[in-house]
Amino acid sequence: MKSILFVCLGNICRSPMAEGILRFKTDAQGLKIKIDSAGTESIHVGENPDPRATQTAKEHGVDISRLVARQINRNDFDAFDLILVAEAHVYNEVIRISRHESDKKKVDFIMNLIHPDSNKAVPDPYYGGMDGFEKVYDMLDKVCDAIIVKVEKK
Ligand code: 4NP
Numbered sequence: 001m002k003s004i005l006f007v008c009l010g011n012i013c014r015s016p017m018a019e020g021i022l023r024f025k026t027d028a029q030g031l032k033i034k035i036d037s038a039g040t041e042s043i044h045v046g047e048n049p050d051p052r053a054t055q056t057a058k059e060h061g062v063d064i065s066r067l068v069a070r071q072i073n074r075n076d077f078d079a080f081d082l083i084l085v086a087e088a089h090v091y092n093e094v095i096r097i098s099r100h101e102s103d104k105k106k107v108d109f110i111m112n113l114i115h116p117d118s119n120k121a122v123p124d125p126y127y128g129g130m131d132g133f134e135k136v137y138d139m140l141d142k143v144c145d146a147i148i149v150k151v152e153k154k
Contacts, residue, residue: 002034004084005080006084008087010069014136015039018143026151029148038069049067110140113147123136
C-alpha cells in the first residue's frame, strides 16, 4: 500500500484540502492509499480546517470538516512513503527534522507531481479571500488526479 502525507504550515488550509480531495478520489476508485496531512507549525494543532477551506471543499462535494490539525514529527518518515510539501519554507523545515538521507528522499513538492522539478508553491490562501481557496483547490485537484494515475500504473 502506498502512503502519502501532505504538509503545509498550519495544517488548516492547503494540506487538509489535499488530504480530503485525494481521499475522496481514491475512495471513489476503490484505491487503497493511506493518506494524512500535517503542519510544520504547532499554532493550529487540534483545530478543524479553516472554515473557508471547509466551505470550498464542500462546494466540490468533499467533506473535510472533521479533520484535525497536527504537527509533523520524525515518526512520519517511517509511517509514509511520500511526504509532499506545499512550499519551500515547509520543505526546509521538513528536511531540517529529517534523520538521514532515506528520510530526505521521501520529501517532494506537491506541485512537482504536475510540474516536475519546478518546486512551485501551492500559494498560502490564509490571508486572502475565498478566490485564493478556490485557486488552491483547483491546483490540488489536478495534483490528486496525477497521483491517482501514478498509483494506478504501479
Ligand atoms: P496552511 O495555511 O499552511 O495552508 O494551513 C496557513 C494557516 C495558518 C497560518 C498560515 C498559513 N498562520 O499564520 O496562522
